[in-house]
Amino acid sequence: MIFDSHAHYDDEAFDEDRESLLGSMQENGIGYIVNVGASLRGVEDTVKLTKSYPFIYGAVGIHPDEAGDLNEERLLWLEKLCEEEKIVAVGEIGLDYYWDKESHEVQKEWFARQLALSKKAGLPVIIHSRDAAKDTIDVMKAEHAGSTGGVIHCFSNSREMARDYVNMGYYIGIGGVVTFKNARVMKEVAEYVPLEQILIETDCPYLAPAPNRGKRNSSLFLPYIIEEIARIKGISKELVEEKTCENALKMYQIKS
Numbered sequence: 001m002i003f004d005s006h007a008h009y010d011d012e013a014f015d016e017d018r019e020s021l022l023g024s025m026q027e028n029g030i031g032y033i034v035n036v037g038a039s040l041r042g043v044e045d046t047v048k049l050t051k052s053y054p055f056i057y058g059a060v061g062i063h064p065d066e067a068g069d070l071n072e073e074r075l076l077w078l079e080k081l082c083e084e085e086k087i088v089a090v091g092e093i094g095l096d097y098y099w100d101k102e103s104h105e106v107q108k109e110w111f112a113r114q115l116a117l118s119k120k121a122g123l124p125v126i127i128h129s130r131d132a133a134k135d136t137i138d139v140m141k142a143e144h145a146g147s148t149g150g151v152i153h154c155f156s157n158s159r160e161m162a163r164d165y166v167n168m169g170y171y172i173g174i175g176g177v178v179t180f181k182n183a184r185v186m187k188e189v190a191e192y193v194p195l196e197q198i199l200i201e202t203d204c205p206y207l208a209p210a211p212n213r214g215k216r217n218s219s220l221f222l223p224y225i226i227e228e229i230a231r232i233k234g235i236s237k238e239l240v241e242e243k244t245c246e247n248a249l250k251m252y253q254i255k256s
C-alpha cells in the first residue's frame with residue numbers, strides 16, 4: 001500500500017472534484033494520506049477531512065509564511081487539536097527565507113514554540129525549510145527536536161545536510177522533484193539516505209512529478225516517485241512502496 005506522507009487536500013485546487021478524487025484513492029492503492037495544515041483555515045479543514053475519510057490522518061501547525069497569525073490563544077487551540085484521535089503530527093512548521101513573508105525573528109520564535117508544542121503533545125514534527133538550512137538546524141538543536149522525531153518535508157538540500165538530519169533520527173521526505181531530469185542533487189540524496197529513513201510525499205497540489213510536471217499533483221502520481229527511487233537505489237518498486245509505508249506508519253504512530 002502507498003502512504004502519502006504530506007498532502008494539502010484542503011487546497012482550493014481540489015474544490016471542484018475533492019470528493020470524487022479522494023473516493024478513488026483506495027482502489028488505486030493509496031492506503032493512507034496525511035493532510036497537513038499550514039494556515040489557520042488549513043488546520044480547521046484538515047481536522048474536518050480526518051473526520052470524513054477513514055484513510056486520512058492530519059497534522060496541525062502553522063507554516064512559516066503565516067507565522068505572524070499565531071498568538072498565545074491560537075497556540076493553545078493547536079494544543080487542544082493535538083489531542084484529536086487522528087491528529088498524528090505537528091506541522092508544517094519551520095523557516096522559509098525564500099518567500100520571506102514574515103521576519104526571521106517571528107519565524108524562528110513560532111518555529112521554536114511549535115517544536116515545544118510537539119514535545120508536550122508527544123507527536124512528531126513535519127518541518128518545512130527553504131533557504132534557511134543553518135537556522136533550521138540551530139532552532140531544532142536548541143529545542144532538542146531529536147526527541148520527538150519527524151520528517152524534513154520536500155527535502156531540497158545537499159547530501160551533507162541530509163546526513164545531519166538522518167543522524168538526528170529524522171526521516172527525509174522525497175517528493176516530485178526527484179523525478180525531474182535536472183535534479184542531480186536530489187537524486188544523490190535519494191541514493192544516499194537509507195530506505196529505512198525515507199518517506200514519500202506529494203505536497204499536492206504542488207510539485208507534480210515527471211511526466212506530469214506543472215500539472216495539479218495528487219497522491220495518484222506517487223507511483224512515479226516510487227519508480228524513480230527504486231531505479232536510483234537499484235531495488236524493486238514493491239520494496240520502496242512497502243518500506244516507505246511502514247516508515248510512515250511508524251513515524252506517525254498509526255496502527256495498521
Ligand SMILES: [Zn+2]
Pocket residue numbers: 006008036092203
Ligand atoms: Zn506542504
